[in-house]
Amino acid sequence: MTTMNMIQAINSAMDVAMERDSGVMVMGEDVGYFGGVFRATAGLQKKYGKTRVFDAPINECGIIGVAVGMAAYGLRPVPEIQFADYIYPGMDQLISEAARLRYRSAGEFTCPITVRSPFGGGIFGGQTHSQSPEGIFTHVAGLKTVIPSNPYDAKGLLIAAIEDPDPVIFFEPKRIYNGPFDGHYDRPVQPWSKHASSEVPEGHYTVPLGKAAVVREGEAVTILSYGTMVHVALGVVAENGIDAEVIDLRTLLPLDIETIAASVEKTGRCVIVHEATRTSGFGAELSAQVQERCFHVLEAPIERVTGWDTPYPHSLEWAYFPGPVRLGEALKRVMKD
Amino acid sequence: MTTMNMIQAINSAMDVAMERDSGVMVMGEDVGYFGGVFRATAGLQKKYGKTRVFDAPINECGIIGVAVGMAAYGLRPVPEIQFADYIYPGMDQLISEAARLRYRSAGEFTCPITVRSPFGGGIFGGQTHSQSPEGIFTHVAGLKTVIPSNPYDAKGLLIAAIEDPDPVIFFEPKRIYNGPFDGHYDRPVQPWSKHASSEVPEGHYTVPLGKAAVVREGEAVTILSYGTMVHVALGVVAENGIDAEVIDLRTLLPLDIETIAASVEKTGRCVIVHEATRTSGFGAELSAQVQERCFHVLEAPIERVTGWDTPYPHSLEWAYFPGPVRLGEALKRVMKD
Amino acid sequence: MADEAGRNLRSLTLHVPEPKFRPGDAVSFDDMVFPEAGSVARPSVDADPATMRDLPFTLIRVLDKDGKAVGPWNPRLPVERVKRILRGMMLTRAYDDRMFRAQRQGKTSFYMKCTGEEAVAIGAVEALHRDDMCFPSYRQQGLLIGRDWPLVDMMCQVYSNAGDRLKGRQLPIMYSAKEAGFFSISGNLATQYPQAVGWAMASAAKGDTRIAVSWVGEGSTAEGDFHAACTFASVYRAPVILNVVNNQWAISSFAGFAGGESTTFAARGLGYGIAALRIDGNDPLAVFAATEWAAERARTNAGPTLIEHFTYRVEAHSTSDDPSAYRSAEEAKNFPLGDPIERLKQHLIGLGEWDEASHDALQAELTDMVRDAGREAEKLGVLSGTGFVHSFETMFEDVFAEMPAHIKEQSEQMAEERRAAGV
Amino acid sequence: MADEAGRNLRSLTLHVPEPKFRPGDAVSFDDMVFPEAGSVARPSVDADPATMRDLPFTLIRVLDKDGKAVGPWNPRLPVERVKRILRGMMLTRAYDDRMFRAQRQGKTSFYMKCTGEEAVAIGAVEALHRDDMCFPSYRQQGLLIGRDWPLVDMMCQVYSNAGDRLKGRQLPIMYSAKEAGFFSISGNLATQYPQAVGWAMASAAKGDTRIAVSWVGEGSTAEGDFHAACTFASVYRAPVILNVVNNQWAISSFAGFAGGESTTFAARGLGYGIAALRIDGNDPLAVFAATEWAAERARTNAGPTLIEHFTYRVEAHSTSDDPSAYRSAEEAKNFPLGDPIERLKQHLIGLGEWDEASHDALQAELTDMVRDAGREAEKLGVLSGTGFVHSFETMFEDVFAEMPAHIKEQSEQMAEERRAAGV
């Protein structure tokens, strides 16, 4: 065990995976010598050499497409897309190729790639360094979508993703790379070292894909969250003394609907929180499924607390971000009913 | 008034729009001399000349990107993407550029483009000629998404889309280009000429964006549908003698939630049907919104009848397609509660 | 800023390409001038691309107008291998003819022929190793045939029948045959190009000896994936051969809409510093020679090669297409590079190794072979608009290695609903 | 298939580019050999691209080592215009310096300088018409400055303050100034390239006289949008100038990761049959001359031009970057093409039109001007991590021309929740 922030945990996951499997390759813009603009791949090139860790041309279509080819060869590429906002040029290779390869070849060719990408806002990155496009990927049959919320999970989930036989989109909530964030942008940031989940084993372990975590047990209402919003939810619950059950989805697809439904069966109320734009965000799917499974126990409408249906604005990012005020008000509404 | 099938109506819409506004341009793969692989642009190049109607290189990124530039110049391009399955290479230009331009320039530059694209299955096109990716676009702030279900609406909506000051994705349900389809793949197809909505004015008119149509009034259950599925819904309702209210959304975004909510307030039950893959499809958003607005009147869980969470299979397409059996069973379940 | 006072500027005009001939036009290709067979020099396989920047603007040809193999690109193949190439091309054409008719007879939904372009795949595959990996477009069925892949297996895919290893999931002709070093064909144009480069990079990174080879149509070179592939191939000097099959047409658009009016497709290679050859794609020996050169280059870590195959799409784009609506029927007849089968036949006859009788006999043999394979395949079913050969459950398999709960649930729901509805 | 019996194949190896120098390395650029200023011929503006395929492999230079303007590309500008270019470059640098410091002082979130590359934008804009449309990347702030756009307006954008016409929505430096013929900058690399081509096509289709001009970094040429732009520009002969600013680095990756080891970036033009020039990007007169040539070409319907500007990114990629982690600090100092401001200053001094004193005076004047503008801009606010200059309601505007009901509802919900929470 050692103390790691999220970047270190992610770095360690790749290190462990590369150590164990010579087929694991890391590639992406600036990931090689420099070690990535967020330093997530620091030291890997030095340790594993240039043919396993290398910089890529600035072409996301190529980064994914080449990774698909490497995977078809038999390797396990871990491409990085520098910001999730820049994943769109690679969408066709992801949707039409990576996601479909096993199906269309009836298992002849497979695509065990893990696409890492920092996502989400809260760093004054403006609309092209802040987006949360995860919902789109959950609509694509054949892709798994994973989002960790803390160092321990980040490492365990990333190793599991790399070892998974199918393509995984691994979104990293960049706002909490260095410390958990409760949404109070005007308060000093806590480092991970003060957080229990920063105790991370140095070696190999996995956190299984497809399993949510109940990060706080409670009886009054279920909060569904992932990534940065887990910490916002925990903060709001603590501040307002609400006996909420807070669930960290960890994997969006396949979704751990068992854990979610069990919780809502207990609480009868549900609030979903994510930073992504509201309409057709993953919150819609969560709301639909919870309603389908738990209709008869629901005592209040399921609420979604999300980013607004606007692009991510630079100077007003804290107006956009679904922070404590909005989550607090939503909880009040849901608990009032 | 004259009788048109959907292709003719769409062709007529472009004709009318080009006639009235010299800034309207049509471009896309095979749309020029040949008039499009579905003949939607037939005759337009001859009438308006090669500088207003022309073939494009096979590069969807370029087709959208060039259209964005033309729109910034002041024109109203109507690019065609030959199949919706091939829109992904153009996603970045759509999401990061077309959709964002007005916002990021605070109205200095705008992007009045209408991207037409045939979508949906039921023509034995296999997984790359059958997809329904509309849900993805509804998640993108700044895009409008329109889907007609009959010739009259197709023409009126397409003219409205072309005249709209913002980017519109106009998906055309190719299964019903030549006639409405009730989902009974083993019965002969009806031509549009037998359908009232094939009576189409020859000149200019619009069907406003953002307004749904109640295509069948009823008291027992609300069915939300669009495109091909409108006809499947009407067929199932007629065959089973169900007093359903069938709503044709026509525009997915902005959504006419008023009409939808009013209906569900009346019926207390709601079934959503679309051909797209289930998870995070537009049905999820519809379910979430209906639940948010109509929670207290709902007498049964909202059901989604959708394509499965698999790619679109070639030979089993009628197993994939959410046809009369599945919709019928869902209606039974919802009405039983 | 430039002085704008009193400027009197000309109106700009938009150039929109137009093919030379449209339906009904009399066709003459007299302005297409090609270098003589044998006239283009052959650089050493490790030559610097900077030393051969002229090659994209000429045309490498081996078979001269009399069918003699001439010049430095003559691969000097043993007669048996030449015959093998002839047979491969003829078998490909026979296969195409039968499957095209099967589609017309309603036995399947779709088919695509490669008539006139048989040399492109057959000439190449003969020059590759059996374990080199091919990333084809939909028009290189010849690769499978050239690697002696069972016709019945291919036909079963086209019929989506019980023998279809792909479980009826893919549009006809979207084969996948890993054992034959043939990558799963995608419906999305050009996506296989960067994948081929990635496969080649993987092979190089692992110190393997196998190279990758890919093909796209000239129309598809416009896709961004083409640029991605060329860029990565150039940057990492990937052991890959990138073929552009310039058959002059992309559905209804002629090559001018991919940039063909301004330069050759081989010239694309210059932009990336990639060795680039432009060859007579209807000359099977030129295809062989160019592929062999490029393969050797790749194998010796001398880098990628881009090859433009200048050829002609003789038939419709696919069974969904009617070319008489957009091009002159005379084009195919008058295309100056002739027919690859006919040319190789004449070559063999010229060598004294072949004659009309042996040709006819081979033709008959292959036609029978295809017919027999067709009958066998049809025993396993054909595509029907209403019947189903594959069980509905198969639809839910292979989305992921392990079926997740939600897909299982959907599979069960389907079964249950059908039971409930009594269907 | 090729005979595989007894083959003994060499292992493949993956080539991964490596820049010549890393932190701490002594830097010598002695192996960079450039042609003499004045030595490259200047084709007529309507020359066929096929006649100038050598131009991508040389380097067009006007200012010789003594600062004299020489050769056929010498634009023979009146002294006043040369001085205007000098002033534009100096103002750009002064502006950069102040805004960089403002970011370091916590007044905004981000900034990007163009130090050493000032000639690229200033030389070009001087050769364009005021109403030609520019589609820049984030490193051509010089275009606005060269078109005398108010510095205060630019600064307000950087500060996201009350004077920011973009309502604080965009990352600093992502200017938009339609009146100045300056397209809204995107954070997504290279997307502006096909847009520029589309704008040019529209201008041509409408018989207008205005041309479009775009810029990308050499790293960004790898993006698919680059290929889309070049393909469309070639096919429709769009009146557009496509500039590639090769400043040797893309964040931490050197030009080799965009293909720069294998050929020049100007060579990309050859692949599309587009006229392509490679020029000394630190020579403002060469930039002017090349742009003027390309603009004239576009204006006379002779087609697009691709121009590679060979230059060097002297400072960090952005305020988020620390180049000392990946390249030698000596590179900037030793870059053989010198500093564009210094070079033009020497040129003017050589003409007897300038001296150190006038230079210092101008420097002081511009510094003051920028300082004054800075003060004025700061009166309208600076970016603060916690305060808000723009009303929350503005966030919901301009998503669409007319605000749809759901966005209105969200705006109201926000206001209501804040009221309810008492914030």
Ligand SMILES: Cc1ncc(C[n+]2csc(CCOP(=O)(O)OP(=O)(O)O)c2C)c(N)n1
């Ligand atoms: C991304 C994408 N866009 C469009 C299409 C539709 N399409 C299928 S084949 C084709 C023409 C391709 O022409 P070319 O590359 O020249 O190949 P050829 O058919 O001549 O062999 C088009 C436009 C597609 N399959 N994929």
Ligand SMILES: Cc1ncc(C[n+]2csc(CCOP(=O)(O)OP(=O)(O)O)c2C)c(N)n1
């Ligand atoms: C689509 C996309 N991918 C990645 C990035 C991240 N990024 C921003 S600038 C940059 C480097 C660009 O280098 P270059 O094109 O050489 O321009 P320069 O900064 O040198 O002017 C990268 C990778 C981005 N903004 N957009």
Ligand SMILES: [Mg+2]
């Ligand atoms: Mg073709």
Ligand SMILES: [Mg+2]
């Ligand atoms: Mg650069």
